[in-house]
Amino acid sequence: MTYAKPLPSIDRWNKPFWDAARQGELQLQTCEDCGHWWFPPAPVCPSCLSTRVTWKRASGRGKIWSRCRFHHIYDKAFADEAPYNVCMIELEEGPLFISNVVGAAWEDIGIGDAVEACFEKATEEVTLVRFKLAEK
Amino acid sequence: MTLLRDEIAVVGIANGPFGSFPEYDDYAQMAIAFKAALDDAGLEKNQIDGLITHRLGLYTRAAEVLGINPDYAVPLLRHGRMSGVAIQNGVAALLTGQAKYVALVYGNNGRSVRDLYGGGGGLWAPFGMSSPGAEHALLYERYRQKYAVTPEKLATVSLTLREHARLNPEAVMQKPLTLDDYMNARFIVEPLRLFDYCLINDGAVVMILTTKDRAKDLKQPPVYISGVSTATDLANVSTPPRGYWREAMAHNAERVYPMAGIDREDLSGLMIYDNFAPNILYSLEGYGFCKEGEAPDFIQGGRIALGGDLPVNTSGGHLSESYMQGWALNTEAVRQLRHQCGKRQIKDAKAIQYICSAAICSSIIYRR
Numbered sequence: 066m067t068y069a070k071p072l073p074s075i076d077r078w079n080k081p082f083w084d085a086a087r088q089g090e091l092q093l094q095t096c097e098d099c100g101h102w103w104f105p106p107a108p109v110c111p112s113c114l115s116t117r118v119t120w121k122r123a124s125g126r127g128k129i130w131s132r133c134r135f136h137h138i139y140d141k142a143f144a145d146e147a148p149y150n151v152c153m154i155e156l157e158e159g160p161l162f163i164s165n166v167v168g169a170a171w172e173d174i175g176i177g178d179a180v181e182a183c184f185e186k187a188t189e190e191v192t193l194v195r196f197k198l199a200e201k
Numbered sequence: 202m203t204l205l206r207d208e209i210a211v212v213g214i215a216n217g218p219f220g221s222f223p224e225y226d227d228y229a230q231m232a233i234a235f236k237a238a239l240d241d242a243g244l245e246k247n248q249i250d251g252l253i254t255h256r257l258g259l260y261t262r263a264a265e266v267l268g269i270n271p272d273y274a275v276p277l278l279r280h281g282r283m284s285g286v287a288i289q290n291g292v293a294a295l296l297t298g299q300a301k302y303v304a305l306v307y308g309n310n311g312r313s314v315r316d317l318y319g320g321g322g323g324l325w326a327p328f329g330m331s332s333p334g335a336e337h338a339l340l341y342e343r344y345r346q347k348y349a350v351t352p353e354k355l356a357t358v359s360l361t362l363r364e365h366a367r368l369n370p371e372a373v374m375q376k377p378l379t380l381d382d383y384m385n386a387r388f389i390v391e392p393l394r395l396f397d398y399c400l401i402n403d404g405a406v407v408m409i410l411t412t413k414d415r416a417k418d419l420k421q422p423p424v425y426i427s428g429v430s431t432a433t434d435l436a437n438v439s440t441p442p443r444g445y446w447r448e449a450m451a452h453n454a455e456r457v458y459p460m461a462g463i464d465r466e467d468l469s470g471l472m473i474y475d476n477f478a479p480n481i482l483y484s485l486e487g488y489g490f491c492k493e494g495e496a497p498d499f500i501q502g503g504r505i506a507l508g509g510d511l512p513v514n515t516s517g518g519h520l521s522e523s524y525m526q527g528w529a530l531n532t533e534a535v536r537q538l539r540h541q542c543g544k545r546q547i548k549d550a551k552a553i554q555y556i557c558s559a560a561i562c563s564s565i566i567y568r569r
Contacts, residue, residue, distance in 0.1 A: 071326035105324055105439055130443065133338035134391040135329055139319030143329045148391065151330045153339050153440060161440040163325040176343055193327055 068188050069142040075190070078106040081120045086192040091125045091182045093160060094118055104160035125182035127154040127196065129166070132174050154180060154196055167195045174198075205460055207568070209292045210416035210423035212302075213242025213409035214532040219373050219523035222403045223313040227257055228266045230405035231308030235267055238407035243420030244302060249409070251300030253277065253287045255307045256526065263306060273300040281476060284527030285555065285563025289429050291410045301411060307528045308405040316401055324439055334398055336441040337477040338390040344445070344479065345392060347494065352394070354497040356383040358478040359396040359520055361506045366517025368507070368545035373402050374521040397478040399519035406528035408535075424538045427552070428461030428566035438560050449562040450487030461552075461566040465490060468566075469550040470512040470537060471505075472530035474557035475519045481505075484556045488564070507545055515545045527557050531565070538569040 075083050082104075085092035095102045096110035097117035109116050130153045138144050150171060154162045166174050167183065179199035186192045215237030217230040225233075239246055251273040254260040260276035273294050277283040284307070291303040319332030344350065359378060366372035378396060386395035416423035432449035434442050458464050465488070473484045482496035490511065491499040505513040516522040516533040523529050534553040536542050552568040 070329070071322055071331070073324075073327050074322065111436065131339040131343040131441075133335055133342055134388070135335065136388040136391060137319070137332075139317060139331055140321075140326075140329070146329070148388070149329055151325075151328060151335060151339070151390075161437070161443075163330050163440060164328045176346055187327070191327070195328075 070187070071140065071142070072188065072191050078108060082106060083191060085120070085122075086184060086194050087190070089184045089192070091123045091194055092120045093123045093156070093158060095121045095158075102158040102160055104156075104162060124157045126199065127156040127162070127180050129153070129174065129176055129178045129180060130155050130161070131176055132166070134171055150174060152196070162194070164193075165195050166198065168197050205292065205296065205426070205429065206462055207425040207427050208413055209295050209410055209426045210413050211408055211426065211535045211567070212411050212416050212419045212421060212423055213238040213244060213407070214535050215241055215407050216371060216523075216525070216529055216532055217405035219371060219402050219404040219525070219529075221312045222310070225310070225403070227308030227310040227403075227405065228262055230310065230403060231257060231263065231306050231407065232266050234308075234405040234407040235304060235306055238304070238409050241421060242409050244409065248302050249304045251291065251294050251303030253291055253303065253305045255279070255283050255287050255305070255528075257306070257308050271300065273303065280559070281474065281526035282557055282559040282561040282563065284531065285429075285431060285557045285565060286561060288408070288410075288426070288531065288565055289431055289563065292426055292429055295410060295412055301415065303410045305408045305410070306405075307407070307525065309525060310403045311401050311524070312403045318401070332390065334393060334477060335390040337479060338393045339441045340445060341477075341479040342392050344482070348497065350497045352384060352392075353380065354501065355397065355478055355482075356380055357500050357505075358475070358481050359383055361500075362475065362514050362518045362520045365507060365515050365545060366521035368543075369516050369522055372517040372522040373400055374517065393477060393479075396520070399476050400521070400524045402523055404523050404525055404529070406525050406532055408528070408531060422539055422569065424535045425568050426565060427463060427568045428457040429564070430456040430460065431561055431563045433561050435560050442560075445483045445487070446558050446562050447483075447487050447493070450484070450558060453562055453564045454488050457554075457564045457566055461568070463552050463566055463568060468511070468552050468554050469547050470515060470553050472534050472553060472555045473513055473518075474527050474530065474559070475514060478520065480558055481513060484558045487558060488554075488556060507547065512547055515542065515547060527555070531555055534567045538567055
């Protein structure tokens with residue numbers, strides 16, 4: 066069966082992110098000069114504008130800043146899953162990431178809860194970074 | 202701070218009809234409103250030497266349709282936050298002598314072309330996150346939990362604005378909206394329900410600005426732009442703003458009230474960009490009408506309704522009048538100050554503030 070949901074458009078700046086995800090790793094850009102971490106990928110450090118930008122493995126840990134739940138179907142490919150959650154995660158290194166919390170009921174997804182990254186293969190090229198509630 | 206105060210006036214306004222007009226495109230609707238705004242002001246089209254286009258795909262096509270060669274021409278992207286930016290730019294062009302009469306033209310055929318404001322691509326689309334409403338859902342979910350806001354309190358926004366729309370013959374929504382209707386409506390992106398979302402409709406709005414000296418000779422009583430300010434929260438724009446744009450709003454507040462020489466208690470009403478109902482709460486707090494977390498209580502008891510202390514969106518706003526991305530709120534401010542609002546007239550209206558809270562926060566103070 067073909068994968069019907071939207072896929073990321075992979076470009077020269079974000080390709081390392083998706084390559085790492087395929088290997089089961091969350092990697093983010095960081096600045097060799099000032100130590101800043103950021104997402105989405107960018108050609109220079111958004112904090113100090115240095116071009117000494119490198120990709121590093123992030124902890125994969127974060128906290129839920131907020132959550133919402135899609136009931137309306139904007140894209141037919143999500144029809145079977147609705148209502149589904151979308152959460153904004155504050156990663157330990159600082160950047161924000163919007164994704165889904167898997168393996169948890171809506172009622173159990175709490176603002177401030179600790180989460181960790183998990184990896185779900187979508188296609189041969191794309192593995193999505195999702196999150197699960199951390200063990201308490 | 203007094204450089205601007207009352208130097209520039211709104212002298213012509215027009216709204217096209219609001220609804221669904223597949224027989225016209227957005228340029229056609231804009232052109233009809235442009236002619237009506239010229240008539241409102243008592244100007245000829247060749248006097249327009251400044252043109253700022255918003256949402257329309259091409260400023261070139263806009264000028265071609267109108268048959269004008271303005272000295273000053275600026276196209277703005279389709280984001281709703283650009284209406285305040287357009288007015289700010291029109292003011293700047295006039296103050297610096299780049300133009301004598303600036304037309305701000307806006308056309309929207311979102312209904313006819315079935316704009317969905319969701320689905321499609323984007324950074325977060327693989328996770329099913331693809332609508333502006335969902336950004337507001339994330340913001341509001343955290344806010345409502347933090348301040349224990351009941352849905353009934355938020356409903357006051359939509360119910361109040363619907364009552365306003367029912368006094369406005371041009372408003373798309375004319376049916377009464379009850380608390381039961383509101384509560385029983387489906388979630389779009391939880392915690393936001395159907396009636397927390399703005400309309401999607403076709404229409405056009407045109408505003409013509411000029412300097413105060415030129416305004417004196419024109420047909421309508423001038424409404425002055427007393428203060429205008431923008432401030433942004435763009436550096437992390439891929440995710441909803443964890444600070445609810447509060448810093449940008451505070452920065453605008455520090456500038457716009459002194460610039461106008463008008464303070465909050467002098468205002469006769471507010472026009473607040475209501476793409477989603479909670480944005481009215483954040484805006485009231487951000488500009489200091491109440492403290493953070495207090496807006497859900499502040500809006501109760503008729504305070505933001507016509508006849509209350511601080512009427513908000515007397516036209517019905519984006520939720521119930523028309524989704525003109527801020528423009529129809531600005532023309533409503535002008536009409537209120539001309540005392541042309543009929544049944545929804547704010548008694549003795551003297552000054553009105555427009556507020557748009559988004560990645561570019563803008564605010565404008567108008568006075569008669």
